[in-house]
Amino acid sequence: MSIIEDPKIVEITGRTRVLGILAHPTEHVKAPPGINRIAMMRGRDAVMVPLNVAPADLESFVASLRVLKSFDGAIVTVPHKQAIIRLCDEVSPQALAVGAANVLRRKPDGRLIGDQLDGIGFVEGLGDQDIAVSGRSVYLVGAGGAANAIAFALAEAGITRLTLANRTVEKIETLAAKLKGAYPALDVAIGTADPRGHDLVINGTTLGMNATDPLPLDASLLEQGMTVAEVIMEPEITPLLQAARETGCRIHLGRHMLDHQLQLMANFLGL
Numbered sequence: 001m002s003i004i005e006d007p008k009i010v011e012i013t014g015r016t017r018v019l020g021i022l023a024h025p026t027e028h029v030k031a032p033p034g035i036n037r038i039a040m041m042r043g044r045d046a047v048m049v050p051l052n053v054a055p056a057d058l059e060s061f062v063a064s065l066r067v068l069k070s071f072d073g074a075i076v077t078v079p080h081k082q083a084i085i086r087l088c089d090e091v092s093p094q095a096l097a098v099g100a101a102n103v104l105r106r107k108p109d110g111r112l113i114g115d116q117l118d119g120i121g122f123v124e125g126l127g128d129q130d131i132a133v134s135g136r137s138v139y140l141v142g143a144g145g146a147a148n149a150i151a152f153a154l155a156e157a158g159i160t161r162l163t164l165a166n167r168t169v170e171k172i173e174t175l176a177a178k179l180k181g182a183y184p185a186l187d188v189a190i191g192t193a194d195p196r197g198h199d200l201v202i203n204g205t206t207l208g209m210n211a212t213d214p215l216p217l218d219a220s221l222l223e224q225g226m227t228v229a230e231v232i233m234e235p236e237i238t239p240l241l242q243a244a245r246e247t248g249c250r251i252h253l254g255r256h257m258l259d260h261q262l263q264l265m266a267n268f269l270g271l
């Protein structure tokens, strides 16, 4: 078969819609192959490419997206998720609550709309694995973009108790105050590295990506019957998940969050 007839080759023409993944650096990003596969499966003439933009250039770059008529939107990731909020023309209530957006849509008139799908992706990933959320108690370590989004999505999904822990305590105090304001019935507490007494234990930090990282919580206190979930995708089995498995906990991988987010992001980007 000639290369021009190969159905697996994505043909980029003058009509192809351009999508991006806005990050710095971009080498580690995981979403483009998945989004491009979804575009192909849905028969959409669109392609996602990496957009490596340094923080100092973000504002001028985003301004140029308003006039880029072949551009439909982007996934926004580290380190731009917070900064992108004030550069959008409109942001969803979820993105405003979390203080970060992870997707950006360009409307035909050039307006840029930001939204936050990290948390809902995580909660849908749990649901897909039949891990119940409503009525459960949750221990969440982390206070960055991912942890904030997960906390709000879990509150929205009906958890009853949430214990927050993080290296920088001021950040979880801020998060706890925001959650209490938005969900007055939710029992929110500031915790330590001790995850005992919860149904679901979640690592929402970056700890576990590198082999030399300390554990994000005291894994010797994990209990059988708990579900231990990760946001980290690589390695698939982090030292925390390994410890949880050895204790007899159920484990939940970081890739489930991404799998669900990809569909949500594809929908948001108009694929």
Ligand SMILES: NC(=O)c1ccc[n+]([C@@H]2O[C@H](COP(=O)([O-])OP(=O)(O)OC[C@H]3O[C@@H](n4cnc5c(N)ncnc54)[C@H](OP(=O)(O)O)[C@@H]3O)[C@@H](O)[C@H]2O)c1
Binding pocket: 078, 118, 121, 141, 142, 143, 144, 145, 146, 147, 166, 167, 168, 171, 204, 205, 206, 207, 209, 231, 232, 233, 254, 255, 257, 258, 259, 261
């Ligand atoms: N699976 C998915 O679909 C998905 C989606 C989004 C993100 N993620 C992953 O989620 C993780 C967090 O992302 P993010 O955007 O939330 O990052 P972030 O905003 O930079 O937050 C990082 C978090 O990790 C903590 N942390 C970092 N280094 C630490 C250390 N040495 N000791 C203790 N705590 C430390 C930070 O604590 P401080 O507040 O004290 O700095 C903070 O809570 C990343 O691994 C990312 O790849 C996965």
